[in-house]
Amino acid sequence: MTYKFDFASVLAQWPLFLHGAWLTIKLSLAATLLGLLIGTLCAIGRGSRNAFVARACATYVEAIRNTPLLVQIFLVYFGLASVGLKVPAFVAAVLAMVINVGAYTTEIMRAGIESIHRSQIEAAECLALSRAQVYWHVILRPAMERVYPALTSQFVLLMLATSITSQISAEELTAIANRVQSDTFRSFETYAVVAVFYLLLSLMMRGLFWAAGQALFTRRRKLGTPL
């Protein structure tokens, strides 16, 4: 093999990479928070007594989970542009990611909500808690505690999936990589460096989620034991 690896010329672009990584973090954060909100609302909606609301939420989940993110991103970006709503790539990227991750979060939150025993809710009703109070104190928080590991893994996967938004040239890490490799002609080195960036980002996220879990859920309990 005659190829000589040249990481130096790629690593010289480190400010660009850092900038891309920062945008990836921003994109993931926005999508995580909004996705969690939508997912929680839809999970509640799926259990609603109103048949229309329940059906609509279920349809949303099925439609999103059975189509690829790439196509959803194209639909949002080019679709909105074709009806005259020209949004910047970054906004379209956030929008598509939120719509996408909302569906997965719905399913996870639903599993959590369904794991709360009926008697807990009845007990709360006996204490004359309002519906909102029941949801917040008795259903959502313990449910969140239960599915926390699944939820955090989903959000790490979401961070990795933001790379797909490079296809509409939202300027995140992968888009930066595409730019650097066409400037330096060092494709392999560039993508290897970016892979390391993503690895570090996912390790960082796991660490943060672990620390947040320790702070949020102070009751020490083995997973899988009854609440």
Added chain:
Amino acid sequence: MSVSFNANHLQFLLQGAGWTLMLSLIAFVGGGLVGFVVALCRISPLKPLRWVSMGYVQLVQGTPLLILMFLAYFGLSILGLTLPAIVAAGLSMTIYVSAYIGEIWRGCIQAVPRTQWEAAECLALSRVQRMALVVLPQALRIATPPTVGFMVQIVKNTSLASVVGFIELARAGQVVNNSIFEPFLVYMLVAGLYFLLCFPLSWWSRKLERRLMVVAPRLETA
């Protein structure tokens, strides 16, 4: 002159869907074979083997599939190999699938009750016999619903092969859209075709899950 959507475009999209299925099949078979080895290594009594396989899984699961695609496509071409897109796509999908499905199967093997392993040991079966005759047949039952569920991920993720120029369904959609510029119509059709491929799998997986009453939140990508 503007051209509107016609039967030729539809045929092109359907052809793309065919290639999507083809690539999914390659990814499932290749990823399944490697993933099986990964699963066995992860529970091997040999420590180095466990460590290496864990490193592999962490490495692949911490890297976006898109980057794996680029690495396979450009990385192998610097070795002097000019790869057809399907080989690069098939290779990166195989690597990707093997890490995830390996972990799923490891979980399923470990879900076989401990007493079954012990009973097999008492019968003086060798490790290979214990695996092949006692544990794996039971793990197979547990593994079916999550495996079918994961196939949906495989089909959806093949859409990323479009970035290395492989003309599957998503890329076919791009090509058609570039010529007639009707993004809503074209991508809705593409999404609809993906839905037709994926929904039966989702539905089947749920049915299998109910039958086995395995209740656990499933993780999915993209």
